[in-house]
Amino acid sequence: MTIECVECGAELSLPPNVLVGEILPCSDCGVELEILSLEPLQVDLAPQEMEDWGE
Amino acid sequence: MTVRVGIIGASGYTGGELLRLLLSHPQVEVIQAASESSAGKYVYQVHPHLRGRSALRFTSRDTLQPCDVLFLAMPHGQAQQIINRCADLAPRIIDLSGDFRLRDFDVYARYYGAAHAAPDWLRRFVYGLPELYRDQLRSAHYASGVGCNATAATLAVWAAVKAGLLTPDQPLIADVKVGSSEGGNTPTEGSHHPARAGVVRPFQLTGHRHEAEVRQNLAACGDFDVRLAITSVELVRGVAAAVHVTLPAGLTERDLWKAYRDAWNDEPFVRIVHEKSGIHAHPEPRLLAGTNYADVGWDYDPATGRAVLLCALDNLGKGAAGSAVQCLNLMCGFEETTGLTWGGMYP
Numbered sequence: 001m002t003i004e005c006v007e008c009g010a011e012l013s014l015p016p017n018v019l020v021g022e023i024l025p026c027s028d029c030g031v032e033l034e035i036l037s038l039e040p041l042q043v044d045l046a047p048q049e050m051e052d053w054g055e
Numbered sequence: 056m057t058v059r060v061g062i063i064g065a066s067g068y069t070g071g072e073l074l075r076l077l078l079s080h081p082q083v084e085v086i087q088a089a090s091e092s093s094a095g096k097y098v099y100q101v102h103p104h105l106r107g108r109s110a111l112r113f114t115s116r117d118t119l120q121p122c123d124v125l126f127l128a129m130p131h132g133q134a135q136q137i138i139n140r141c142a143d144l145a146p147r148i149i150d151l152s153g154d155f156r157l158r159d160f161d162v163y164a165r166y167y168g169a170a171h172a173a174p175d176w177l178r179r180f181v182y183g184l185p186e187l188y189r190d191q192l193r194s195a196h197y198a199s200g201v202g203c204n205a206t207a208a209t210l211a212v213w214a215a216v217k218a219g220l221l222t223p224d225q226p227l228i229a230d231v232k233v234g235s236s237e238g239g240n241t242p243t244e245g246s247h248h249p250a251r252a253g254v255v256r257p258f259q260l261t262g263h264r265h266e267a268e269v270r271q272n273l274a275a276c277g278d279f280d281v282r283l284a285i286t287s288v289e290l291v292r293g294v295a296a297a298v299h300v301t302l303p304a305g306l307t308e309r310d311l312w313k314a315y316r317d318a319w320n321d322e323p324f325v326r327i328v329h330e331k332s333g334i335h336a337h338p339e340p341r342l343l344a345g346t347n348y349a350d351v352g353w354d355y356d357p358a359t360g361r362a363v364l365l366c367a368l369d370n371l372g373k374g375a376a377g378s379a380v381q382c383l384n385l386m387c388g389f390e391e392t393t394g395l396t397w398g399g400m401y402p
Binding site: 007008009010028029031048 | 308313329330331333
C-alpha cells in the first residue's frame with residue numbers, strides 16, 4: 001500500500017499493520033505525515049514545531 | 056582493465072585530491088606525479104594524508120613517460136603552453152585548470168585577460184561536468200575540469216532552467232560563499248591565518264571568471280545574464296551558491312519538486328536536499344567535504360514568486376578532482392561512480 005506525500009508528491013510505501021495516528025516521515029522531503037484514516041486511506045501533515053530565528 | 060595515469064601539477068591541492076581519489080581507484084595505476092617545485096620529494100611529504108598509500112616521488116614534467124590518461128592540475132595559463140607535448144604523452148587528457156573550459160577564444164581573452172596560446176585546442180575539449188555533457192564525455196579524448204563556483208551555480212539553477220521555469224529575461228544573481236582552499240596552496244597576504252581566520256570577506260562581487268562557464272553551460276537554453284558574487288568565509292573546503300530569482304506566478308512547491316526530480320533523480324552524485332524544518336533542511340558544504348556529491352535545493356515564497364536556488368559542494372571534490380575522476384570513468388568506459396562513492400563525515 002502506498003501514499004503520496006502531501007508536501008512533495010513522493011510515493012511512499014506504508015509499513016504492514018500501519019495504524020491510524022501513526023507518524024511517518026517522508027523519505028524525500030522529511031516532513032512528518034500522520035495517518036488520519038485507513039479506509040479510505042488519508043494522510044496529512046503532522047503538527048510540527050518550527051524554528052523562528054527572527055524573534 | 057587498468058589504466059596507467061600521470062599527473063602534472065600533483066603537489067597542489069587539486070593534485071593532492073586527485074592522488075587521494077586515484078590511489079583508491081580499483082582500475083587506475085598512478086605511475087607518475089610531476090611537480091616542478093617538489094621534484095624528488097615523496098608524495099606524502101607534500102600530501103601528509105597519503106603517507107603509506109604510495110611510494111611515488113614527484114618528478115619533473117620533463118621526465119614524464121607515456122601513459123593512458125594524463126591529468127593536468129597546474130595553475131591557469133600553463134596547460135595551454137604545453138598541450139601539444141602532453142598530447143604526445145597520452146591519448147586522453149583531463150585538464151583541471153581554466154585553460155580549456157571555454158569554447159570561444161574571444162570570451163577566454165575577455166575573462167582571463169590574455170589571448171589563448173592554443174586556441175585550436177579549445178573546441179577539442181569537452182567541458183568536464185558529466186551531469187550536462189555525459190554523452191560527449193563518453194567519447195572524448197580531452198576533457199576540461201570545471202570551475203568550482205561555476206559548478207555550484209550551474210547545478211543550483213539547472214533543474215529550473217531545464218524545466219523552463221527560468222528564462223533569460225531576468226539576471227541570475229548568485230551569492231557564492233567559498234572556503235580558503237579555493238585560493239590554492241601558495242600563501243598570500245589574504246591567506247595569512249590572522250587575516251583569514253573568521254572572515255566573511257567579499258572577494259569578487261562582479262566580473263568573476265566563472266560567469267562565462269555558467270553562461271556557456273546554460274547556452275542551449277538561452278543567453279542568460281549570470282552574475283556571481285564571491286565571498287570568502289570560514290571554511291577550508293566548500294562552496295555554497297544561492298541564486299536569487301523570480302519564478303512564474305502560480306508555481307507550487309510540488310511543481311518545483313517535479314522539476315528537481317526530473318533533473319536529478321537519475322544522477323548518482325546530485326542529491327535533492329529540501330526539508331521543511333531541521334538544521335539540515337538545505338544544502339550545506341560542510342557535510343560534503345571530501346566527497347563527490349553536490350546537494351541542491353531551494354527556498355520559495357509562492358506569494359511573491361521569489362526563490363533562492365541552492366547548491367553546495369566541495370570545491371576540491373565535485374568542484375575539481377571528483378568531477379575529473381568521474382570524467383575519467385566515462386572516458387575509459389568504467390562504471391561512472393567507481394572510486395567516488397565515499398559519503399563524507401558527520402559531525
